[in-house]
Amino acid sequence: MPELNAGQPAYDLIGDIHGCAQTLEILLHQMGYRKRQGIWQHPSRQVVFLGDIIDRGPRIRQSLHLVRDMVEHGSALIVMGNHEYNALAYCTRSRPGSTQSHVRAHTERNQRQIRETLAEFEHHDLEWQDFLQWFYTLPLFLEMDGFRVVHACWNHKLIRQFRDKFPDGCMNEDFLHASMADESFAGKVTDHLLRGTDMKLPDGLAITSKDGFTRRFFRTKFWASNPETYGDIVFQPDPLPKDIATRPLPEAARGELLSYGRGEPPVFVGHYWMTGKPEPITPNVACLDYSAVKYGKLVAYRWSGEQQLRQENFVWVNVDRTDVSPRA
Ligand SMILES: [Mn+2]
Incomplete structure (x- = not known):
């Protein structure tokens, strides 16, 4: 595809926010967006948010308002992240017959993941309920004219099958309930698209990461081409x-x-x-999450029609310590 003609939309894709609203405003400003009538906008460009607006950081409520205002004004698009999906499941009651009270169990680990978000909405429950309903309107992927967006992994087959059932790309509450069964279609769709793919280590082996976590699985690339060894397909978080x-x-x-x-x-x-x-992973795969909420960078890619991604189109803001929760 050629570069864009005048008048065709151009996009700025932005990675995981996790409540870093202050840094997001700096990044938007740096890219020429201005706040007009309360909404961040650009005369000729639109943002695409890659999901994970909530949890961990210090300005989650502000981040949600900023992003939703942009989306509703037509100044941005967004896909769902695993944190929005987890929040929906955490806050939705199970159906009769289930062994647990909510779709996502209220274990200590799950509670810890969402606690900063719930704390910020403690005195704004109706508003939180309204954001939860809004999460259902976030598509799981976007297929644009010239590029694609998904929170974690582009799985052609699952996306095709999902789109046949949900042409707008959005899940509903039945799908949320169904997704709790790992081997169900809904479970596979949410796991692959929102969390990525992994593989079991051979021969029952386990590896212990730097943070002392023992894993029997490792994360795999979804873009591996003609791999020959385990080393060719490992993506993260630790080398094999x-x-x-x-x-x-x-x-x-x-x-x-x-x-x-x-x-x-x-x-x-x-x-x-x-x-x-920040740089492309391959000429046509880019990850824009550079750990903003862990004192990393909030990263954007400024796309104007190119089919080969370019290092110089990445822009970012180093995260200020005041925009990160001490608990993150
Ligand atoms: Mn995520």
Whole structure:
């Protein structure tokens, strides 16, 4: 596809906010957006938010208002992140017959993930209920003219099947309930699109990460092309030990993997807590989550029609310590 003609929309894609509203305003300002009649806007460009507006950071409520105002004004688009999905499930009562009170169990770990969000809305319950209803209007993916957007992983097959049932790309409450069964269609869609893909380590092996967490799974690339070893498909969060990384991939493991062809439109994801200097992962895959809420960077990609992503189109703001929760 050629570069855009005059008058065609151009987009600024922005990674996970996690309540860093102050940094978001700096980034928007840096890209030429101005607040007019209370809404951030640009004369010729639109934002696309990659999801995960809530949780962890110090200005979650403000972030939600800012983003929703932009979306409702036509100044931005957005896809759902796993944190908005988790919030819906956490705050929705189970149906009769379930063994737990809410769709997402109120375990200590789940409670910890959402506590900053609920604390900010403690005296604004109706407003929170209204935001929860709004979360249902966030599509799980966007297929635009010239690029694609999803929070964590573009799975062609699941997206095609989901779109057949939900042409607007949005889930509903039945789907939310159904998604709690991991092996159900709804469970696979939410897991892949919002959390990414992983694979079991061979021979029942486990690895212990820097933070002392033991894993039997590792995160896989959804864009691997002709991989030969485990090392060719590992994405994050920790590198594989060398003896595993160099092992050849068995046929069955290869069959589980997704791919994303080099000739396909660029796809933008968030979700992955990247570090270092923002740059494309491949010529048509970019992650824009650079751990803003962990004193990283809030990152945007300024897209104007190019099909090969360019390093110079990444822009970012280093997160100020005042815009990060001490609890993050
Ligand atoms: Mn995420």
